[in-house]
Amino acid sequence: MIEAAIPEPTARRHWWTSPSFLIGAALTLTVVATALLSYVWTPHHPTQMAILNRLKPPSSANWFGTDQFGRDVFSMIMVGARNSLAVGLGAVGFGMVLGTTLGLLAAMRRDGLLDNAIMRSADFTHAFPAVLTAIMITAAAGPGMLNAVIAIGVLNLPYFARLARGSALQVWTRDFIQAARGHGLSNWQITLRHVLPNIAGIITVQATIQFALAVLAEAGLSYLGLGTQPPNPSWGRMLNEAQTFMAVQPWLAVFPGAAIAVTVLGFNLLGDGLRDALDPRVRRAR
Amino acid sequence: MTTRREFLAGAGLEALAAQLPVIALAQPKDSVTIAMTLEPPTLDPTSGAAQAIREVTLQNIFEGLVRMDRTGKIVPCLAESWEVAADNLTYRFKLRTNATFHDGTPFTSELVKFSFERAVAPDSTNAQRQLFAPIAAIETPDPVTVVITLKQPTANFLYGLAWGDAVIVAPASAANNKTSPVGTGPFRFVRWNRGDRLELARNDAYWGAKPALAKATFRFISDPAAQVASLRAGDVDAQTNLAAPEAVAQLKADPKLKVAFGKTEGEVILATNNAKPPFNDLRVRQAIAHVLDRKTIALGVYGFDVDLIGSHFSPLHPAYVDLTNTYPPDLAKAKALLAQAGHPNGFTCTLRLPPPAYARRAGEIIAALLAQVGINARIEPLEFPQWLERVFRGKDFDLSVIAHTEPLDIGNYARDDYYFQYRNPEFKALIAKIDVTLPEAERNALYGEAQRILARDAVNGFLFVLPKITVTAAGLEGMWTDWPLPITPLAEVVWR
Numbered sequence: 045m046i047e048a049a050i051p052e053p054t055a056r057r058h059w060w061t062s063p064s065f066l067i068g069a070a071l072t073l074t075v076v077a078t079a080l081l082s083y084v085w086t087p088h089h090p091t092q093m094a095i096l097n098r099l100k101p102p103s104s105a106n107w108f109g110t111d112q113f114g115r116d117v118f119s120m121i122m123v124g125a126r127n128s129l130a131v132g133l134g135a136v137g138f139g140m141v142l143g144t145t146l147g148l149l150a151a152m153r154r155d156g157l158l159d160n161a162i163m164r165s166a167d168f169t170h171a172f173p174a175v176l177t178a179i180m181i182t183a184a185a186g187p188g189m190l191n192a193v194i195a196i197g198v199l200n201l202p203y204f205a206r207l208a209r210g211s212a213l214q215v216w217t218r219d220f221i222q223a224a225r226g227h228g229l230s231n232w233q234i235t236l237r238h239v240l241p242n243i244a245g246i247i248t249v250q251a252t253i254q255f256a257l258a259v260l261a262e263a264g265l266s267y268l269g270l271g272t273q274p275p276n277p278s279w280g281r282m283l284n285e286a287q288t289f290m291a292v293q294p295w296l297a298v299f300p301g302a303a304i305a306v307t308v309l310g311f312n313l314l315g316d317g318l319r320d321a322l323d324p325r326v327r328r329a330r
Numbered sequence: 331m332t333t334r335r336e337f338l339a340g341a342g343l344e345a346l347a348a349q350l351p352v353i354a355l356a357q358p359k360d361s362v363t364i365a366m367t368l369e370p371p372t373l374d375p376t377s378g379a380a381q382a383i384r385e386v387t388l389q390n391i392f393e394g395l396v397r398m399d400r401t402g403k404i405v406p407c408l409a410e411s412w413e414v415a416a417d418n419l420t421y422r423f424k425l426r427t428n429a430t431f432h433d434g435t436p437f438t439s440e441l442v443k444f445s446f447e448r449a450v451a452p453d454s455t456n457a458q459r460q461l462f463a464p465i466a467a468i469e470t471p472d473p474v475t476v477v478i479t480l481k482q483p484t485a486n487f488l489y490g491l492a493w494g495d496a497v498i499v500a501p502a503s504a505a506n507n508k509t510s511p512v513g514t515g516p517f518r519f520v521r522w523n524r525g526d527r528l529e530l531a532r533n534d535a536y537w538g539a540k541p542a543l544a545k546a547t548f549r550f551i552s553d554p555a556a557q558v559a560s561l562r563a564g565d566v567d568a569q570t571n572l573a574a575p576e577a578v579a580q581l582k583a584d585p586k587l588k589v590a591f592g593k594t595e596g597e598v599i600l601a602t603n604n605a606k607p608p609f610n611d612l613r614v615r616q617a618i619a620h621v622l623d624r625k626t627i628a629l630g631v632y633g634f635d636v637d638l639i640g641s642h643f644s645p646l647h648p649a650y651v652d653l654t655n656t657y658p659p660d661l662a663k664a665k666a667l668l669a670q671a672g673h674p675n676g677f678t679c680t681l682r683l684p685p686p687a688y689a690r691r692a693g694e695i696i697a698a699l700l701a702q703v704g705i706n707a708r709i710e711p712l713e714f715p716q717w718l719e720r721v722f723r724g725k726d727f728d729l730s731v732i733a734h735t736e737p738l739d740i741g742n743y744a745r746d747d748y749y750f751q752y753r754n755p756e757f758k759a760l761i762a763k764i765d766v767t768l769p770e771a772e773r774n775a776l777y778g779e780a781q782r783i784l785a786r787d788a789v790n791g792f793l794f795v796l797p798k799i800t801v802t803a804a805g806l807e808g809m810w811t812d813w814p815l816p817i818t819p820l821a822e823v824v825w826r
Contacts, residue, residue: 091698092698093630093695093698095626095629095630095695096629098629098630098633099633112576112630112633112691113630113691113694113695113698114630187710187711269711273708273709273710273711274694274697274709275694275697275698275709288554288555288574288576288687289576290555291555291558291576291577291580292576292577292579292580
């Protein structure tokens with residue numbers, strides 16, 4: 045009886061054949077594979093300078109050309125993927141774990157003091173423009189990759205807290221929760237055994253979409269010099285440095301720009317595809 | 331009734347009117363628009379340190395007793411001539427008799443006394459008060475004579491009088507010079523639209539040779555891309571120092587423009603905290619010096635060759651000695667020196683960088699070079715106020731990259747409290763001696779000695795001098811292409 049009321053964890057249709065999921069997964073896999081490959085192989089050392097070989101156009105030796113210090117742009121893009129994903133993973137992980145926990149807690153203590161405190165704090169954080177807040181946090185805490193992770197993570201918090209609370213509240217009204225309560229389970233046990241598994245799908249979808257935004261935010265912070273620090277390659281900083289060479293060597297801006305676009309598009313499409321598969325509301329609407 | 335004469339007169343006038351535009355076109359252009367990167371905060375060079383104030387006002391609106399010419403030589407200005415007494419303590423200046431301020435106030439010896447006393451008054455904000463510190467007394471026996479007595483012989487006294495901080499101002503106008511400057515120079519102030527432009531016009535009552543230009547406009551364009559665009563579009567006739575070195579090739583290829591590479595007094599150094607381990611060890615500093623491949627660094631920063639330095643001295647000065655080979659690039663030697671100093675595997679330190687592109691780019695290259703011998707220099711970018719607070723005032727740094735733009739500033743190395751904390755009694759004694767040595771050849775020899783000591787002690791990493799990239803329209807001549815003082819005098823600028 046309980047089983048019947050819970051939305052099924054897998055979809056009935058072949059959702060994995062949807063174009064947005066396929067394209068998103070392909071792009072995301074490419075980026076992730078590139079990032080992983082960069083740990084064992086890059087065509088050149090990504091931070092090795094060769095000043096005499098500066099600002100060269102793409103060639104068989106340097107597939108994406110070289111930058112103002114003669115570094116290989118292709119190798120830098122590869123290692124940059126690693127850094128972008130690491131910041132995305134850290135920031136979204138931080139926001140997801142903490143935000144979901146707070147959201148579940150708020151749902152459990154609905155309309156209580158704790159619920160109000162958590163949700164008003166989330167509203168407060170949410171009220172500030174996201175990237176501006178990230179700039180403020182990194183400017184105050186000092187530039188660097190870890191601070192960028194924390195800054196972007198803090199911005200992710202309210203999204204997950206609100207989503208987790210709203211979805212959990214829906215689950216709490218279900219009959220099987222009453223049944224569970226009848227079995228003598230405590231609020232904590234119900235939250236962990238029944239509420240969390242039921243909202244996991246929707247949280248995953250949100251995480252994928254937030255991931256795209258986090259990659260974009262990291263690029264923005266690095267562009268302003270507040271994210272990943274030199275000599276560690278970063279797409280955002282590469283874009284910033286390419287700007288002064290736009291009139292002379294435009295491809296310097298094209299490649300990091302394309303890398304950011306591909307990654308953001310990939311995660312967005314993947315998020316759409318997953319939502320179609322996992323969100324019961326969307327499925328029912330079909 | 332129209333008589334024949336009236337008709338002819340009318341026709342003549344018409345013919346004249348038709349010809350007028352043609353005549354105007356045939357005459358050489360007599361106005362110029364010059365772009366510079368930074369806007370001055372005020373227009374009074376005696377009120378603050380900002381270099382941009384001097385760049386627009388010195389030798390244009392304001393003048394001193396002497397001035398520096400484009401080669402760095404001190405030549406007469408408001409003082410027609412001067413005599414220095416045998417004891418090197420008394421300077422007797424003979425003044426110009428035909429100089430007046432733009433508001434008609436005649437220039438007299440009283441105004442010299444007023445200006446110099448004003449500069450050291452308690453409420454003065456003069457940025458270089460030490461220029462006037464050696465003065466014991468200023469006497470004005472008659473309106474065209476000033477006698478200045480010094481407390482002790484001061485070798486660079488006249489040199490200092492050529493700076494913007496020592497210009498002559500008049501009591502009636504001095505208070506308003508920040509916004510409507512009144513001086514004795516070849517150009518007078520017309521209008522200042524803050525954030526955009528400053529307009530000057532020829533001073534037709536000027537005591538010296540009349541400038542060729544009737545009108546001059548300074549425009550303030552800080553964005554490097556906008557500088558390039560304005561030059562190419564012909565919106566401006568010149569840029570005093572281009573902030574976009576990467577665009578040089580593009581501008582050189584433009585037949586409407588001329589690009590000149592000049593020297594400045596801006597020594598770019600890898601500033602090193604001499605009081606902090608491990609940099610207090612000479613061998614560590616020598617090792618760093620052996621790693622710094624100046625040619626590579628300069629090429630990576632600018633993309634073309636600039637003047638390299640081996641000590642804290644600009645090649646613009648006649649006393650310059652080429653010491654770039656004191657510690658030639660040699661990684662094996664650097665590693666050996668590090669091992670001797672007890673760091674066979676190198677060490678980790680910070681490299682705090684201010685915002686200018688030359689510092690950020692040079693810093694990144696230097697970090698990569700140092701990594702070759704195991705020195706892991708972590709780059710920390712700082713904003714300028716932070717840099718001044720932490721590095722310059724707080725001395726809280728290991729390494730940094732910065733340009734020292736004051737002319738002839740080697741004396742800073744004799745200051746114990748200066749941020750790189752070099753303490754050498756031998757060097758201090760030498761600078762004290764230079765200060766009282768007046769014969770030029772002798773003094774230059776001592777400056778050479780001072781350069782050698784700094785190079786030998788590898789006090790800082792000495793890299794290159796900031797280049798001055800002057801871009802002008804093809805027909806414009808007479809702009810300063812070197813910067814013994816970072817100023818843009820317009821008196822000799824002319825269209826050909």
